[in-house]
Amino acid sequence: MSRIALITGGNRGLGRATALALIDAGIEVIYTHRGDPGEKIDAVALPLVVGDLDSYGDFEASLRQVLADRHGRADFDFLINNAGVGRAGTIAGTPVEAFDELLDVHFRGVFFLTQRLLPLIADGGRIVNLSTGLTRFTGEGMYAAYASMKGAVEVFTRYLAKEVGPRGITANVVAPGPVATEFGGGYLRDDEGVRAQIGGLTAMGRVGEPADVSGVIAALVGPGTGWVTGQRIEASGGMLL
Template identity: 75%
Template sequence: MSKIALITGGNRGLGRATALALIDAGIEVVYTHRGDPGEKIDAIPLELSVGKLETYDAFAAELRRVLRDRFGREDFDFLVNNAGVGIHASIAETTVEAFDELLDVHWRGMFFLTQKLLPLIADGGRIINLSTGLARFTGDNYAAYAAMKGAVEVFTRYLAKELGPRRITANVVAPGATATDFAGGMLRDNEQVRAGLASVIALGRVGEPAEIAGVIAAMLGEGTGWINGQRIEASGGMRL
């Protein structure tokens, strides 16, 4: 029986790259999007805005239906909490509205969506929460974003402890600078920014989405089930 993964924000960026990597590994994929499922792939798209907690009951019901009708199951194996938004502002310039958007998606939403889905995750399953290298080192104008991800990292350790009796592992993958559409795509499209970041990365370049996806796929693979409650940074050795 094939394993099933649910990826939030799987229509673009790291989420889409992760979906493709898991499909290549023989894993069935369900992914969420906020209205645009993106280019068609061999996966099931479901609409969800992670920041809107009032939609979770309906989403869980729809996910149950898909699991039952498509796979003949009542549960799934892997949860990848990837959905996110990028807000680039100094502490002095961060508005309450921007802070609340980050809070709702990266922290409050991720916490309560995970809570809602715990009954649907099979015993022996795995959870991967996405963080950021910016929770270890500082960057310009990412204080609020990085702080939310710091909370995610602490939450993940508690999650690993509480789910231990069900043999469900919980780990963090923390990407460094990666060429996606995050922050308006500047890490993908702005050569000056890419060159500046490359100078502080041991491997001398910005990462690619497929490289982060490869780490996530490995963390869901057969040989990594004994890793639990850990933070795995995939940054090419950024700001060592």
């Protein structure tokens, strides 16, 4: 029986890199997007706005249909909560609207999407939530709200691991450091000066690339990591050690 992964925000960046890594590993992929499915890959794309709780019922129905029609199953194996938005700002300068968007996408949406999908995750499955290295280091003080939401995800993941453990399901967090993607406007991908500056703060001497993080996620859903749960795994190249 094929293994199936659901990745939120799989149309670009780390989500797209993770989708490709899992496909290479022989895993069937379903991914979500907010209107642009991205470049065509061998996967099923479903629209979903993470944080819009009113749409979750329709999304679940679509997911169940794909699982039945394409795979002959009523469940899937791996949930990867990756979708996100980047909003920089000091505590003094963060507007309520930006705070609420970060809350909806990064914590409230993740919490309740996971809640809804738990009955569809097969026993023995894996859940991987994305956090950020900014829960450990402060990023020049510009990401207080964003990092706070991710800190909540890390606590949520420990409680989740405890709750789903009796079903043989693991739950872990991957916390990337700076990665060269479109996230936050793509400055880490496109600005060589910024890349050099940030890369100089890592033990590995460079900014991360999407494959650096997608490989960690793929390992956590692989056959050799079933005894790892409730853990925060930072993939930052040794940022600010």
